[in-house]
Amino acid sequence: MTPLLEVERVSVHYGSFEAVTEASIAVEEGSTMAIVGESGSGKTSLALAVARLLPPGGEIAAGSVRVDGVDVTSLAGADLRRARGRLVGYLAQDSMAALNPVLPAGLQVAEVFATRDGAGRRDARRQAVELLAQVGIQRAAEVAAMYPHELSGGMRQRVMIAMALALRSRLLIADEPTTALDVTVQAEILALAAALQAEHGVTFLWITHDMGVVAEIAGTVAVMYGGRIVEQGPAAEVFARPAHPYTQALLETVRGGAEAPPKAPFATIAGAPPAGFIPPGCPFHPRCAHVHEPCPDIVPATVDVGPGHQAACHLLGGAR
Amino acid sequence: MSAPIVELDRVTKRFGGVTAVDGVSLSLHAGRTLGVVGESGCGKSTTARLIVGLERPSDGALRFNGTPYGRSARALRAARKAIGMIFQDPYESIDGRFTVGDVVAEPLDIHGLARGARAERIGELLESVGMGGIDPDAYPAQFSGGQRQRIGIARALALDPELVVCDEPTSALDVSVQAQILNLLLELQRGRGVGLLVISHDLHVVRRMSDEVAVMYAGMVVEQGPADEVTRSPRHPYTRALLDAIPGTSPAERRLSGRRRAAEGIASAAVAGCPYSTRCPLVTDICRAEKPALEGVGHAVACHHAEAVP
Numbered sequence: 076m077t078p079l080l081e082v083e084r085v086s087v088h089y090g091s092f093e094a095v096t097e098a099s100i101a102v103e104e105g106s107t108m109a110i111v112g113e114s115g116s117g118k119t120s121l122a123l124a125v126a127r128l129l130p131p132g133g134e135i136a137a138g139s140v141r142v143d144g145v146d147v148t149s150l151a152g153a154d155l156r157r158a159r160g161r162l163v164g165y166l167a168q169d170s171m172a173a174l175n176p177v178l179p180a181g182l183q184v185a186e187v188f189a190t191r192d193g194a195g196r197r198d199a200r201r202q203a204v205e206l207l208a209q210v211g212i213q214r215a216a217e218v219a220a221m222y223p224h225e226l227s228g229g230m231r232q233r234v235m236i237a238m239a240l241a242l243r244s245r246l247l248i249a250d251e252p253t254t255a256l257d258v259t260v261q262a263e264i265l266a267l268a269a270a271l272q273a274e275h276g277v278t279f280l281w282i283t284h285d286m287g288v289v290a291e292i293a294g295t296v297a298v299m300y301g302g303r304i305v306e307q308g309p310a311a312e313v314f315a316r317p318a319h320p321y322t323q324a325l326l327e328t329v330r331g332g333a334e335a336p337p338k339a340p341f342a343t344i345a346g347a348p349p350a351g352f353i354p355p356g357c358p359f360h361p362r363c364a365h366v367h368e369p370c371p372d373i374v375p376a377t378v379d380v381g382p383g384h385q386a387a388c389h390l391l392g393g394a395r
Numbered sequence: 396m397s398a399p400i401v402e403l404d405r406v407t408k409r410f411g412g413v414t415a416v417d418g419v420s421l422s423l424h425a426g427r428t429l430g431v432v433g434e435s436g437c438g439k440s441t442t443a444r445l446i447v448g449l450e451r452p453s454d455g456a457l458r459f460n461g462t463p464y465g466r467s468a469r470a471l472r473a474a475r476k477a478i479g480m481i482f483q484d485p486y487e488s489i490d491g492r493f494t495v496g497d498v499v500a501e502p503l504d505i506h507g508l509a510r511g512a513r514a515e516r517i518g519e520l521l522e523s524v525g526m527g528g529i530d531p532d533a534y535p536a537q538f539s540g541g542q543r544q545r546i547g548i549a550r551a552l553a554l555d556p557e558l559v560v561c562d563e564p565t566s567a568l569d570v571s572v573q574a575q576i577l578n579l580l581l582e583l584q585r586g587r588g589v590g591l592l593v594i595s596h597d598l599h600v601v602r603r604m605s606d607e608v609a610v611m612y613a614g615m616v617v618e619q620g621p622a623d624e625v626t627r628s629p630r631h632p633y634t635r636a637l638l639d640a641i642p643g644t645s646p647a648e649r650r651l652s653g654r655r656r657a658a659e660g661i662a663s664a665a666v667a668g669c670p671y672s673t674r675c676p677l678v679t680d681i682c683r684a685e686k687p688a689l690e691g692v693g694h695a696v697a698c699h700h701a702e703a704v705p
Contacts, residue, residue, distance in 0.1 A: 113569040114540075228435075257434035258596060262640035262651045269651075284570055287642030291651050314645040328570055329644055335603060337622055338428070338581055341574035347539040348569055362571075 077144065079104040079278050080125065080246050085138030087120045087129065093353065094120040096302045097138070102246070102295070107272065107279040109293035109310070111286060111325070113348040117302040122248050122282050126163045127155060143245045160187075164244030168251040170231035174223040180234045181207065181219020187241035206237040211267055229260035236267065240275070250282045265291050286329040290314065295383075298322045301349050301358025304377075308384030318386035321359045357389065365390055398461065399424050400557045400590050401446055401478065406455035406465075408441050415441040417614035418455065420689075423558055426584065428591040430605030430622060432598050432637065438614040439594045443562045446592065447480045476506060479551030483563035485543035489535045495521070495546055496531030502553040520549040523586075524579060541572035548579065558590040559583075565600065577604060598637050602626040610634045613670030620694030630696040632704050633671050669699065677703055 078101035087095035095117040102108040112118040123129045125140050127147055140147050142162045150158050159165075167173040175183055184203035188194040194202065200219070207215035210233040223231055232252050239247050249268070253261035269292060271277050281292055289296050289310060297307035298319065306319040317323045324344045346362040354361050360370035369375075369389050377387040399422035408416040416438040423429055423446075431439045444450045445457065448464070448471045457465040459477065464470035479502075482488035489498055496517045503509035503516065517531050524545040535543055544564065551559050561580065565573035577600065584591055593604045601608055605622040610631060618631040629635045643650040666672055672682040677700045689697040698704070 113571060258598075258640040259434065259636050262642075265642070265651045285642070286570075287644070290645050291642045291649050293646070310646045314647070325570065328574055337603065337606065339603070340578050340581060341603065343574040343578060344571040345575075347541050347572050350539060 076103065078102055079143055080108075080280065081139075081141040082121070082125060083139045083141075085121065085124055085140060086136045087117070087124050087133060088136040089120075089133045092351070093136075094133070094302055095124065096353075098297075098299075098304050099138075100297050100304070100307065102278060102280055104245075104278050105272065105276040106294040107268075107281055107292050108295045108297065109281045109283055109289040110297050110299060111283055111289050112299035113284055115301070115348050115350050116299040118282050118284075118299050119250060120302075121299070122165075122250055122280060125246075125280065126165050126248055127159065128165065160242045160244060162245050164239040164242050164247045166232075166235050166239060166247060166249040166252045168254050170228065170235050170252075170255075171223060173235060174231060176223055179220050179222055180226060180231075181216075184219075184234065184237050184241050187238060191242075203237070203241070206240055207234065210234075210237045210240070210271075211263070212237075227260075228256050229264065232256065232260075232264055233267070236264075236271070240271070240277075246278050246280060248280045248282070251284070253288065254284070261288075268292060286325055290329070298325070301353045303358055303374075303387065305359065305388070306384075306386040308381060312381050312384045316381060316384070318380040318384070318391060319359075319388050320363050320365050320390070322386075324364075357387070397425060399458075400460060401474075402458040402461075403442075403446070404456045404458065406442075406445060406452045406457060408438075408445060408450060409453045414614050416445065416452075419611075419614075419616055421609060421616070421619075423590045423592055425557060425590050426588045427607070428584065428593055428605045430601035430608045431592065431594045431611060432596065432601045432608060433611035434596055434637075436613075437611040439611050440562055442611070443480070443560050443592065443594050446558075447478050447560055448475050476554050477557045479554065479556035479559040481544070481547055481551050481559060481561040481564050484567045485540055485547050486567075488547055489543055489550075491535050494532050494534060495529065495538075498535065498546055499531070499549045499553060501550060506554060508554070516553070520552055521546075523552060523583070524549045539572075540568050541575060544568060544576050545579065548576075548583070552583070552587075555587075556589060558592065560592045560594075562594045563596070564593070566595070566597070573600075580604070598626060599641060610637070615670065615697065616689055616695075617671065617698070618694075618696045619689065620691075624694055630691075630694065630701045630704050631671075631698050632675050632677050632700070635704050636674075669697075671698075 080102040082100045084097045084099055086097055098121055110118045124135050135148050147158055181203045184206055185199035188199035188202050204215045204219050207219055212218050212233055253264050293310040296310045296313050297304045300321050306322045317326055327342045344362055356371045356373055357375050360366045375387045375389045377385050378391050380386050380391060401423045403419055403421045405418045405420055406416060407418055433439045445452055452465045456463050459474035462470050464474040499517050499520050500509055500513055521527055526545050565576050595601050602622050608622045608625045609616045610618040612633050618625060618634050668683045668685050669687055672678045681699050687697045687699050689695050
């Protein structure tokens, strides 16, 4: 089966700055891939490239993105507009900024039915209320009449999910949709995403900085650092046998210390993620506990380390 | 245990008709850490701002070494000298037009203590937060989020505080940097014996950092006790819900995806009884009618059905 999303050797440039370097991923229909990384890792640029939503100045400098067999990198004008929404939906972190503040929430969902299907006002509204109820909003008819500022962050994110369901996007990109939410609300949204996938076969590309979120929702995971995918594979495999020192360290921050006595020191990674300047060679080498001779000069090749599991580290062999 | 540095005695803070902090009593001690955990709007940040004197209480008393300081300008000035604060956002809380040295020395300048050894003091403070090598004439823009937070911590230490209030000290930082800052706080406590108040929405962080934990909901402390005990055997259904919301640590032990799909309602206006009754799975008639009091010695809980919490 061809994957629903195929990203091949994509590089994203903002002028002379390379935010993403030769990233390749594939996501099967009805599954969830998580892209995990810190600020400046390139995860959001990669997501925006897939959605063709890069800001002015950003461009896909190389590589290809196919969604459901359609090469979205070559789309323009009306074709691109149609592809957005139908092929790719985008769930943004800041739901307050993503929703129209002067339109009631229900109307924003109903717009999809009116615009795409030519549904009448009453019919579009009925379908919108049904969807709001489906994403777990109580008294959906009442909420449909409310404006975004009257809703909690969790409710707004549910409205965004209802819009994406209305669009029936083939691929739904979730760009840290739970990061600004309280932990108990985050838990509900993650559970909702899993339920929608089981019921409707939604395909997710889930962007996050949180390995806990990855553990909960991802079938496959790609770990990004300094614009490169440094490791990827089935989530169970990556969590059980992390191959890259950065992945190992990130997992340590999640799992480490669950049994630690109070006030025992936390496991740390020295330094900070690169900002504005990507180190040559392996981008992680200035912070890596295992740095050795080739790391500062030579970019490590991506090698197979297990079934469907790859990583790019000189400790794993391979040459470029 | 020694006498508390700062004590809150049934402190209430109202903003117009909204009660942000509702009858909160807490004690902060030298060398010990109190963690305050809760979600947005629970009143934890207002509590921090009351303690450092950025807000005045509507009701109740704050005491610094036994002296009330909530309403007296002179007592407040003395208390402020002894209480440092670390803010959540190291970009918002540090003035980019100041040099790093001026940021760190600002409390000394304000309290007129900078004469003489100002430069040496700046050097010492930066050294103590692991930034010994840097040029104090550099500007904050040259530093990463983690480094800026270290600068903010150096500023909080400038007056040799007895207590440092940390409001979400790591939530604006990258995952790989958070542990460095938490370790720095642990080290500073060991080295200087300062009392810490750590405010966080992250129960995992609070458990690791604290001796004692207070869980806040809707302006009230709903559960309080030794950190290990509260996080291992919670007695309030809200604490239980917070613990259950922590994601699993690997795909092999998913904790959230199997949940029953909870519906989200419209936030209801103030309730007469327990503020958690609108969300609580254990709710009965008494919860809607009567606000439960925080009861218990050592490990206290405010719930009519504490014995039924799983």
